[in-house]
Amino acid sequence: MIRFYNCKILDGNFNIIENNELWVKGNKIEYIGRAKHGVFEREIDCKGNVLMPGFKNAHTHSPMTFLRSCADDLPLDRWLNETVFPMEARLTDDDAYYLSKLAVAEFVSGGITSAFDMYMFPHAIAEAAKSTGFRTAICGSVNNFTSSAPELEENYDKYNNYCDTVSFQLGFHAEYTTDISILRDIADIAGKYKAPVSTHCSETKKEVAECIQRHGKSPVELFNDLGLIDYGGSLFHCVHLSGRDIEILKEKKDITAVTNPASNCKLASGIAPLSRLDKEDIRLAIGTDGPASNNALSMFREMYLATALQKLQTEDASALVPERVIEMACKNGAYAMGTDNDCLAEGKLADIIMIDLDRPNMQPVNNIVKNIVYSGGNENIALTMVNGNILYERGEFFIGEDIEKLYGKCTEITERIKQI
Amino acid sequence: MIRFYNCKILDGNFNIIENNELWVKGNKIEYIGRAKHGVFEREIDCKGNVLMPGFKNAHTHSPMTFLRSCADDLPLDRWLNETVFPMEARLTDDDAYYLSKLAVAEFVSGGITSAFDMYMFPHAIAEAAKSTGFRTAICGSVNNFTSSAPELEENYDKYNNYCDTVSFQLGFHAEYTTDISILRDIADIAGKYKAPVSTHCSETKKEVAECIQRHGKSPVELFNDLGLIDYGGSLFHCVHLSGRDIEILKEKKDITAVTNPASNCKLASGIAPLSRLDKEDIRLAIGTDGPASNNALSMFREMYLATALQKLQTEDASALVPERVIEMACKNGAYAMGTDNDCLAEGKLADIIMIDLDRPNMQPVNNIVKNIVYSGGNENIALTMVNGNILYERGEFFIGEDIEKLYGKCTEITERIKQI
Structure with a gap:
């Protein structure tokens, strides 16, 4: 089980819930609520950043x-x-x-x-x-x-x-x-x-x-x-x-x-x-x-x-x-x-992102939703979880393949295709 | 003197020069050309990334x-x-x-x-x-x-x-x-x-x-x-x-x-x-x-x-x-x-940025200028130098003030101003 704590959570109506934590078990959201006892393989301190459903x-x-x-x-x-x-x-x-x-x-x-x-x-x-x-x-x-x-x-x-x-x-x-x-x-x-x-x-x-x-x-x-x-x-x-x-x-x-x-x-x-x-x-x-x-x-x-x-x-x-x-x-x-990942709620698929507010383009935090839409960029993605697995975190990729090798392979393919 | 090497340089006509390096002395660009002997306080391996004039x-x-x-x-x-x-x-x-x-x-x-x-x-x-x-x-x-x-x-x-x-x-x-x-x-x-x-x-x-x-x-x-x-x-x-x-x-x-x-x-x-x-x-x-x-x-x-x-x-x-x-x-x-920082050339003010090509949004590198304009974002800024000083590098700020303290100060000011 993965525990996200010290976070702001965007709920189903895109309002901010403070002082809650979010637990992920397998590929689903297990719990959203006040801190309580649990056993975790990883605990992630969100440092006040935002958890929200991933973009579709x-x-x-x-x-x-x-x-x-x-x-x-x-x-x-x-x-x-x-x-x-x-x-x-x-x-x-x-x-x-x-x-x-x-x-x-x-x-x-x-x-x-x-x-x-x-x-x-x-x-x-x-x-x-x-x-x-x-x-x-x-x-x-x-x-x-x-x-x-x-x-x-x-x-x-x-x-x-x-x-x-x-x-x-x-x-x-x-x-x-x-x-x-x-x-x-x-x-x-x-x-x-x-x-x-x-x-x-x-x-x-x-x-x-x-x-x-x-x-x-x-x-x-x-x-x-x-x-x-x-x-x-x-x-x-x-x-x-x-x-x-x-x-x-x-x-x-x-x-x-x-x-x-x-x-x-x-x-x-x-x-x-x-x-x-x-x-x-x-x-x-x-x-x-x-x-x-x-x-x-x-x-x-x-x-x-x-x-x-x-x-x-x-x-x-x-x-x-x-x-x-x-x-x-x-x-x-x-x-x-047709996927059950439309919002952060217990039982939903754990397709979750963390928005980094700790960047100048998100400051001051007058309104999180407006900040995301009017000022946000990929620089604000601190973490991306799909189906309960973290595929991206602070610049690092966890997609089953070395990113440099993937760039190299795609460059090779592109060069071949471009040759007439 | 600061040496940037292993870089692609966008020249005055926004064409790419390969296999050159760029040296900065004081607040100006001292040298652009092939590798040669020099004495440096810092040498920056650009890892094949792009040096270009900063955005105005x-x-x-x-x-x-x-x-x-x-x-x-x-x-x-x-x-x-x-x-x-x-x-x-x-x-x-x-x-x-x-x-x-x-x-x-x-x-x-x-x-x-x-x-x-x-x-x-x-x-x-x-x-x-x-x-x-x-x-x-x-x-x-x-x-x-x-x-x-x-x-x-x-x-x-x-x-x-x-x-x-x-x-x-x-x-x-x-x-x-x-x-x-x-x-x-x-x-x-x-x-x-x-x-x-x-x-x-x-x-x-x-x-x-x-x-x-x-x-x-x-x-x-x-x-x-x-x-x-x-x-x-x-x-x-x-x-x-x-x-x-x-x-x-x-x-x-x-x-x-x-x-x-x-x-x-x-x-x-x-x-x-x-x-x-x-x-x-x-x-x-x-x-x-x-x-x-x-x-x-x-x-x-x-x-x-x-x-x-x-x-x-x-x-x-x-x-x-x-x-x-x-x-x-x-x-x-x-x-x-009215500033002499319009392009990267010897004698120009050292207002230089490094574009990180090593991100998925810049791959493959079919055309660097089109990549920057059509696909680029703040995530691609690896380094920003103004007047010969590095003010930003890979997420870190060097602007004479702790960034967290600055966020805190600006939040405090904003909260005060918002109160009627």
């Missing part, structure tokens, strides 16, 4: 780390066709495994305890999660070019019975890469398992316009009409939504709209209407997207942008306050991934 | 650290009148000294080696810079309520002969807080010393509209007509500029437009047209603004936002590339402050 990265493509700073400052079509696609074509499953582990290292160094991860190498992602101890919900990525509906169903079964930090959700890449016959097959699978389906949705104006041209309706309307989201799911990006789209999202209580503000900036896609969606009580979660389109994998950046861009979009400095944003980042992401 | 925070209000997370999510007028002004009224010079030192700690922990700092306690700022060893160009902040043109002239003389890391530039708060008779007096002083004048300019739509109502012209036109910017100066914010404003900035070669993107987001002021200004060859620098309106004091955030918001504004993913942004952050800010 609700949309990413972790193996794309090789593309960091390699595919920048290009319009979307050139970005995809000139750099992303040709380089991705050279990736092996083994490459994707190491590149995904590099992303895991970045996740845990930034307080991210789970990721909803879509990429064409589900096995590499699952192995990377298993070997590092990181929690990953793999998202299916079926499209016309890779994978298929039958393979999706196979993966659904396989990776939901893989190891206790890996799960799998039905998903496809996007409307613009997936024929309607495949979408129908996926809807059938969703119906069979009464399972949510997730996908990229309404990221760019062009995507929406072309979908309307093809099908006479927006992506959200199309997915709804096909029964794809009858059992919920996560819609990644949701930048360009119509009034009707928003009505549909509102009706479907199990849908999560996942925002990816840094990626939407970098690819000039636009600003998702988060304030409006939040006012309509549509569940919002936050993701970093992949390192090719961000380029960092930091939920601090995303949380900051989520609120900052809303203030610009609505011309209202009071728009989307940090108290809402932190709930999206910690709690709603857990809902999207 | 070209606009801030450092003593406002007490307002971090204390005045958030309010429209500008309520923000000023309900929180900022009443709390500022309780500040003493001694308070401002400690609060400014807290900002200095945050600056050096984020690789900032100098700041252009405007606040109503110039003596506190000067003393904070002197006692910590930080480089500060104080900017005059004359307005109808505090200071005056004669006091500005006194300060100009006093703080330009104070200590070797402190300088002073003529400046006033803003058009909307300063009567035209005072502006005329300041223009006279500028003419007498042939000196630049700096001020807040065109931050909000309302400010510009009211200036036009009062004077029949925009702030930039007014300052130009009054001869205030005949010898250059820095215009802070520059969010809402007309075509004629841009022409004036272009004609005045010594003007620097200083952008403060995080502040402009948080207060819902808008996006400054940086791409357009850059295309017109108008010098751009970058600042954090104060902790009340940001809330972090991180140039990584500002650099990222500078490019990210341009991509949104212009709907072009190729807008304002990191290579331009880093020049604004390191070089142009030095010009604005």
Whole structure:
């Protein structure tokens, strides 16, 4: 059992509880309360710092780390066709495994305890999660070019019975890469398992316009009409939504709209209407997207942008306050991934981070939640625990592999892929 | 003499030089070149990391650290009148000294080696810079309520002969807080010393509209007509500029437009047209603004936002590339402050930072400049040297005061000020 003491605990409502301690037994939170007798393998003096639920990265493509700073400052079509696609074509499953582990290292160094991860190498992602101890919900990525509906169903079964930090959700890449016959097959699978389906949705104006041209309706309307989201799911990006789209999202209580503000900036896609969606009580979660389109994998950046861009979009400095944003980042992401790690409470999975207040950017401590969202950065992550195991602590990684060797391996892979 | 070896050096054009070392003697860079014999008090193995010129925070209000997370999510007028002004009224010079030192700690922990700092306690700022060893160009902040043109002239003389890391530039708060008779007096002083004048300019739509109502012209036109910017100066914010404003900035070669993107987001002021200004060859620098309106004091955030918001504004993913942004952050800010620390070269002031590439967010190293701007954060600052002295190294502060005591002192001040 691990004992955290001398800490401030962010409770389920993101209020601070003082003078309590938190115990972890196995992969769960055993106890939160006043000091009492216990037997521990480790006792951690938090020195007045904050314990809170880890950030949930609700949309990413972790193996794309090789593309960091390699595919920048290009319009979307050139970005995809000139750099992303040709380089991705050279990736092996083994490459994707190491590149995904590099992303895991970045996740845990930034307080991210789970990721909803879509990429064409589900096995590499699952192995990377298993070997590092990181929690990953793999998202299916079926499209016309890779994978298929039958393979999706196979993966659904396989990776939901893989190891206790890996799960799998039905998903496809996007409307613009997936024929309607495949979408129908996926809807059938969703119906069979009464399972949510997730996908990229309404990221760019062009995507929406072309979908309307093809099908006479927006992506959200199309997915709804096909029964794809009858059992919920996560819609990644949701930048360009119509009034009707928003009505549909509102009706479907199990849908999560996942925002990816840094990626939407970098690819000039636009600003998702988060304030409006939040006012309509549509569940919002936050993701970093992949390192090719961000380029960092930091939920601090995303949380900051989520609120900052809303203030610009609505011309209202009071728009989307940090108290809402932190709930999206910690709690709603857990809902999207279907994991029981949304808050710090007895019985919940022990996915916990410690925020270091002992840095100038957190001082004075007028308001911890506002400090985290408006001023926080990876420098403030003192410790990251996933499933009861400490994977990162004060600059050191405990992910089953020497970090320098991992950097070396990923550099080697990247250099090989870059050679034409 | 201090020797840095085993480093990558970002040269004056922000290209990487490999296999060179850099020596610092006194407060200057003594040598950059191949290894040769020397006698050193310290030799620093950079372990392959990057040496680059420090970031220049070209606009801030450092003593406002007490307002971090204390005045958030309010429209500008309520923000000023309900929180900022009443709390500022309780500040003493001694308070401002400690609060400014807290900002200095945050600056050096984020690789900032100098700041252009405007606040109503110039003596506190000067003393904070002197006692910590930080480089500060104080900017005059004359307005109808505090200071005056004669006091500005006194300060100009006093703080330009104070200590070797402190300088002073003529400046006033803003058009909307300063009567035209005072502006005329300041223009006279500028003419007498042939000196630049700096001020807040065109931050909000309302400010510009009211200036036009009062004077029949925009702030930039007014300052130009009054001869205030005949010898250059820095215009802070520059969010809402007309075509004629841009022409004036272009004609005045010594003007620097200083952008403060995080502040402009948080207060819902808008996006400054940086791409357009850059295309017109108008010098751009970058600042954090104060902790009340940001809330972090991180140039990584500002650099990222500078490019990210341009991509949104212009709907072009190729807008304002990191290579331009880093020049604004390191070089142009030095010009604005009138300090000879714009790049790493022999004879330049030793204001140097070391970027830690040995973190997941910098891996793989496909492109160092893009890595810094798109992925970098305070976690990547391994060392900050100002004027030949190391003020920060791997989490430790060397600013002449115990950091814990400084946090304690600033907390005490903040608690006192918050009590009504």
